[in-house]
Amino acid sequence: MLRILPPLLVLALWIWAFIDCLTTPEEEVRHLPKAAWVIIVLLFPLVGSVAWLAAGRWRGRAAARTASGPDGAGRTRPMAPDDDPEFLASLDKETPHKEDRRHEDMLRRWEADLCRREEELRRKGHPEDGGPA
Incomplete structure (x- = not known):
């Protein structure tokens, strides 16, 4: 069992890194073009997977920085609709729906x-007040 575990872990890491590399938007890929990362991960399963995880993609807070890069020179992308001030402002501008008005009347x-x-x-x-004591 211990002989099979390391190759299985490498295979799982390789598949996960390959799928992650394919599904990552182009603007979140760093250092190399996305196609180059795909080739590196395919040709060098262990080293390519580790390199992709370490240096190929913006992670965590860095992924939310900007669409154009880490320097803050682009439009920021909110993580969720409730973090987007434009979306929240649009909710206030909308007229209430018939169902909402009915609930408010009730x-x-x-x-x-x-x-x-x-x-x-x-x-x-x-x-x-004129009532009973």
Whole structure:
């Protein structure tokens, strides 16, 4: 079993690095063109895979820096829609949908009914307001 484990780990690393290299957008690849990285990973399974993981792609915070490179000279890409100020601003500009208006009307009616019931309870509880003691 111990003889089979190292080649299996190298094979798994190679397949993972190859698929990662293929699916990485061109603007996140660094140092070499994407095609060169694919060839390196294919021809040199262990060394190419390790090189791709270490130097071939922007990872973590660096991947979110910019579309044009690490120098900050390009447009930044948010990680999620709720991090995008333009998207959040567009939500405020949209008119409410029919379903949203219907829910808001229902909540207003419930609130008015609750206020009416509270007022009735207040009147019943205080003798100076004309209710029973």
